[in-house]
Amino acid sequence: xxxxxxxxxxxxxxxxxxxxxxxxxxxSGSFFALLGPSGCGKTTTLxxxxxxxxxxxxxxxxxxxxxxxxxxYQRPVNTVFQNYALFPHMSVLDNVAFGLKRRKxxxxxxxxxxxxxxxxxxxxxSRRPAQLSGGQQQRVALARAVVNRPAVLLLDEPLGALDMxxxxxxxxxxxxxxxxxxxxxxxxxxxxxxAMTMADTVAVxxxxxxxxxxxPQELYELPRTxxxxxxxxxxxxxxxxxxxxxxxxxxxDVAGNSLTLLKERATDHAGKILVGIRPExxxxxxxxxxxxxxxxxxxxxxxxxxxxxxEYLVDAEGIGTVGVFAQNHGxxxxxxxxxxxxxxxxxxxxxxxx
Ligand code: ADP
Ligand code: MG
Numbered sequence: 001x002x003x004x005x006x007x008x009x010x011x012x013x014x015x016x017x018x019x020x021x022x023x024x025x026x027x028s029g030s031f032f033a034l035l036g037p038s039g040c041g042k043t044t045t046l047x048x049x050x051x052x053x054x055x056x057x058x059x060x061x062x063x064x065x066x067x068x069x070x071x072x073y074q075r076p077v078n079t080v081f082q083n084y085a086l087f088p089h090m091s092v093l094d095n096v097a098f099g100l101k102r103r104k105x106x107x108x109x110x111x112x113x114x115x116x117x118x119x120x121x122x123x124x125x126s127r128r129p130a131q132l133s134g135g136q137q138q139r140v141a142l143a144r145a146v147v148n149r150p151a152v153l154l155l156d157e158p159l160g161a162l163d164m165x166x167x168x169x170x171x172x173x174x175x176x177x178x179x180x181x182x183x184x185x186x187x188x189x190x191x192x193x194x195a196m197t198m199a200d201t202v203a204v205x206x207x208x209x210x211x212x213x214x215x216p217q218e219l220y221e222l223p224r225t226x227x228x229x230x231x232x233x234x235x236x237x238x239x240x241x242x243x244x245x246x247x248x249x250x251x252x253d254v255a256g257n258s259l260t261l262l263k264e265r266a267t268d269h270a271g272k273i274l275v276g277i278r279p280e281x282x283x284x285x286x287x288x289x290x291x292x293x294x295x296x297x298x299x300x301x302x303x304x305x306x307x308x309x310x311e312y313l314v315d316a317e318g319i320g321t322v323g324v325f326a327q328n329h330g331x332x333x334x335x336x337x338x339x340x341x342x343x344x345x346x347x348x349x350x351x352x353x354x
Contacts, residue, residue, distance in 0.1 A: 001028030002063035002076070002151040004049065004184060009058035011044050011208075018044045020208035022058070026201075028151070031178050031185045033195035036205030037231070042188040045205075046154045049186065051075050062151050076151035082160045084141040086129040092116070093125035096144045115147035116140075118177060135166045142174070146181055155187045159194065171197050192232050196220065204228050220278075222350055224267060229276050229352070236282070236322045239354060240275040242268075249346055255318025257296050259344070266351025274352040279323040281348040284312065287339040295343035298322065300334050310334075316342060 004026040011019040019041040026032045034042045047053035049060060051072035059068045067075050086095050096115050100108035116122045119139035129137050138158060145153055158174070159167045175198045178185045189195050195202045196216035203213040204227070212219060212228045223229035226237055243258070244251030250261045252275060261275060287297060298314040301321065310333055312324040322342065334340060 002184070003028050004152050004186070005061045006045075006049075007059050007061075009045070009048060009060060010056045011041070011048060011053065012056045018208055019048070019055075022208070022210060024203065024210065024213075026152075026184060026186060028063075028184055029182050030200045031175065031187065031198055033199035033202045034186065034188045034205055035190070035192060035195040035202050035231075037190055040205045041208040042190075042205060043156055046079065046156050046186065046188055049152070050077050050079050050154055077154060078145040078148055078150040078152075079154040079156065080138075080141050080145045080158045082157045084129070084137045086137060086140060086144070088129055090128075091125065092121065092127050092129065092132070092140050095129065095140055096125075096147055099144065099148050111147055112143075115143040118146065118180065119143045119173075134162055135170060138162065138170065139173075142177065146177070146183065150183065152184045152186060155185060157189055158187070159189075167194070174198065196232070204231060206231075222265060223276065224352070226274060226276075226352055229350075234279050234323055235276045236279065237274050237276045237352070238316075238319050238322075240273050240351075242270050242273060245269060250351065252351075254296065255316070257294070257318075259294055259296075259349075260346040261349045261351050262346045265347070265349065268351060268353050272354035274354050276350045276352060277344050277348060279311070280309075280325040280327075281344055282322070282324045283343045283345075284314070284324050284326060284334065284340050285343075286334075287341045292341065292343060295341040296322075298340050298342055300336055300338045300340060303334060303336060305333070314340060314342065 006022050006024040009019060009022040036042055048055050051070060059066055061067060062076060093112055097108045097112035100111055113122060116125055119142055121136060121139055159170050171194055202216050202219055203210045206227050212224050220232050229235040238254050240252040240254045242250050243253050248263055250263050250266055252259055252261055296316050298316040300312055301315050302313040304311045309328055310326050314322045314324055316322045
């Protein structure tokens with residue numbers, strides 16, 4: 001297949017390094033998301049893949065062919081931008097057919113119509129872009145890119161201009177379209193939910209580097225850095241010291257409490273570490289005389305009932321404020337001031353470098 005491979009790709013703007021020695025292998029036909037905060041180098045990476053920017057160092061290849069020095073038009077790559085960039089004076093159909101006609105493709109019109117059908121806009125082909133809603137214009141831009149059958153489609157925050165509800169709807173549609181056309185999609189976003197909903201593989205970028213890459217669930221369940229743990233949802237991170245090692249489990253001390261962690265879920269197996277636990281993976285029970293050992297004492301500071309769940313803030317002894325999300329099954333809820341015990345299953349916590 002036509003895998004997209006970046007090897008040691010670096011981009012420096014005078015002194016500043018925007019993309020730092022990036023190695024990526026993006027399999028042909030996959031939906032790949034580049035996720036990271038504003039300024040981390042996502043757009044610069046896409047622009048180098050598109051050929052709009054030359055890397056300072058490194059190479060880019062598609063299907064084993066080095067394309068690093070080639071012009072944008074010579075690359076089997078198309079880009080969908082946030083601002084759509086449609087031609088305002090042309091009909092929707094002509095917008096989609098434009099690239100094909102320029103390349104003198106015989107059945108340009110028929111292919112353009114098929115692409116409009118794919119995005120469910122076949123009935124609006126004779127309109128001008130200005131006569132369409134934002135979401136519809138975005139779909140025209142997508143049809144215009146897909147119709148050229150590029151090996152790789154680059155999408156730079158393509159849903160950023162849409163309101164939340166439409167955005168969620170387009171996420172599902174975009175994913176469906178990608179599956180139907182089977183092209184490689186490289187989707188840039190700073191929205192973790194968007195990346196996790198749509199992508200097969202997510203690469204989390206920070207300061208021009210990929211911190212971690214993998215399937216969404218793996219990144220969420222087993223983050224390998226504090227940045228990834230915090231960027232993909234909420235995490236409780238607590239300083240801990242490894243006190244024992246049984247082979248399968250690590251015994252750890254967290255503020256004077258003895259707890260356990262599955263060894264394979266920890267990056268470090270000795271000394272000072274950070275132990276992380278997602279708020280929904282913390283178990284909370286009333287602090288009775290019979291409370292289980294190996295748990296952390298706390299006092300409920302705040303309880304927010306959200307319907308399906310309740311989100312608690314707990315002042316954990318020796319640790320500080322900890323978040324706990326509890327699914328509501330109709331049982332009793334905890335209230336501010338309640339004394340509680342917090343615990344986790346060893347296979348739910350994760351260990352990071354301290
Ligand atoms: P992102 O898309 O993740 O928000 P960008 O790739 O646009 O980030 O930018 C990464 C960094 O590189 C930013 O700090 C930005 O200011 C800088 N940068 C981008 N383009 C240029 C340029 N042409 N000249 C100088 N600095 C740039
Ligand atoms: Mg950007």
